[in-house]
Amino acid sequence: MTVKDVLKNRCTIRKYSDKQVSDELLNGLLEAAARTSTCGNMQLYSVVVTRSEDVRKKLMPSHFNQAASQAPILVTFCADYNRFNKWCLQNKAVPGYDNLESFVSAFVDTVALAQTFSLLAEEAGLGICYLGTTTYNPKLISEALNLPKMVVPVVTLSLGYPDEQPALTDRIPLSGWVHTDTYHDYSDSDIHAIFDYKEELPENKEFLKINNKETLAQIFTDIRYTKKDGDYFSEQLIAFLKEQGFLK
C-alpha cells in the first residue's frame, strides 16, 4: 500500500483479536521505522515491547485500564539519554544533557519514530491506539518497566490485529489549521466556519445528551480534559522530569 492509501482508511483500533503478532513481523517493522530522522543521528530513544501478561497488568492502571490498554502488546516509546550518556562516559566525554532542551529533542525523535512505526503497523494489517495517558502517569509506567534515570516514557501504542472496524472520525477543514507564510489569527466567524459542523454530527449530539451538557466544547472542558486534571498531571510530570534528571 502507498503511504496515502494507509492513511485514507486508517482508524484508531481499541479492540483486538486473539491472532498473534509474530516477533519476526514486529522486529521488521521496528527495523524499518529506525530510518526515521533522528537529531544528530543520536537515536535518543528506547522502545519497550511488552507482551508478558504480568507486566501488562502492571501497566494497565497507568493507562486507567482503558479498553485499548487490554491489547495483546503494549509498545512504550521512551526518550532515552541513559544509553547515550553511558557511551559518552565510556569514551572520555562528559555528557551535559540534564536539561529540558535535551529532553525535548529526544521527545521529537521518539514521537516521530512512534508515528512511523504506527503507519508501518497499519500497512501490515495491524491496529494501533495512542494511549495519551503515558505523560499523565510516567512514574507508574517507569516503575512497571524498570526505567532508569534519564529515560522518560512519552508515547504508548497498543498493538494487535483489529477486532473492530470503526467509522472514520471527522477532521476540521484544511483551511482551519494551515496558514500561508505567517500565522493568521482566527476571527469569531473563522471559528464558526471551522467548528460548527461538529455540533451537527449525530455522534456528538448523542454525546451531549448522555452527558447532559449544552455544548460540545463543555464536554471537553468539563468532562474529558478538565483544568483540574491538567494541573494535577502537570505537577506529576514536572516532578518526574526532575526525578529523571531533565529539570532542576
Next chain:
Amino acid sequence: MTVKDVLKNRCTIRKYSDKQVSDELLNGLLEAAARTSTCGNMQLYSVVVTRSEDVRKKLMPSHFNQAASQAPILVTFCADYNRFNKWCLQNKAVPGYDNLESFVSAFVDTVALAQTFSLLAEEAGLGICYLGTTTYNPKLISEALNLPKMVVPVVTLSLGYPDEQPALTDRIPLSGWVHTDTYHDYSDSDIHAIFDYKEELPENKEFLKINNKETLAQIFTDIRYTKKDGDYFSEQLIAFLKEQGFLK
C-alpha cells in the same frame, strides 16, 4: 510506494533544486496527513507553510542559517491551543489548558502529524530536513510568524525537490534500543557492542581528525551538543513556555 519502501531509501535532504512544489500537491499531502491520530480528535496543531522569501529570511537566523533553512519552503508545525480555546469560549466553555500537560499532549499530536507529512512528502519525491533548532529559538520563530499566545512551534521541516543524493546514515542495531517486556539496563559490554562500529566508520574518523578530538563522543559533548548550549536554550524554552501560557 509502500511505507516500507519509502523508508528503506530515505535520507535527510539539505540541498534543494529550483523545481517548484505546487500548492495542489502540498495541500493534498497535508490533507492526507490529517488522518494521523490526534488526542480526543482535538487537532491541537497549526501548520505554517512559508514560501515568501521575506518571511523565510526572517526565519533563517532562528535556524542558525543552516544549509537546509535555505529551502524553497519552510513548514513550521506548532502546538496550538489558541484556536481550540477560542472555540471553547464561543461555546460557553471555560478552557483550562494553561499547563504543561496540555502542551505535551499537543506536542505529541504535532510531531506525529509532522512525521506523517514527511513520509507523504518523500513518497511524492520531495525531500525534507528536520530543523532541530525550532525548540532552540521558539521566540524568534514566533515573532517571524506572528504566533499568538498558546501557540508554540515544535518542528520545522525544510521542503523541496532534492538536489543531492546523500548516502544512507548508519543506525545502531535493533537489539540496542528495543527491550523485551521491561527495560534492561546496559552493561559496559552492551554499550561497546552497540556503539563500537561507529568509531570505525570512515566519515566519523574524518570527523575526529577535522575536529581534533580523541573520541566520537567528545564531538557530541564538546562541539555539537554542549552542556552550555543545552542549559542556555532550556532557559529560553522555559521562558517562552511561560510567555505562551503553558508554564507558571
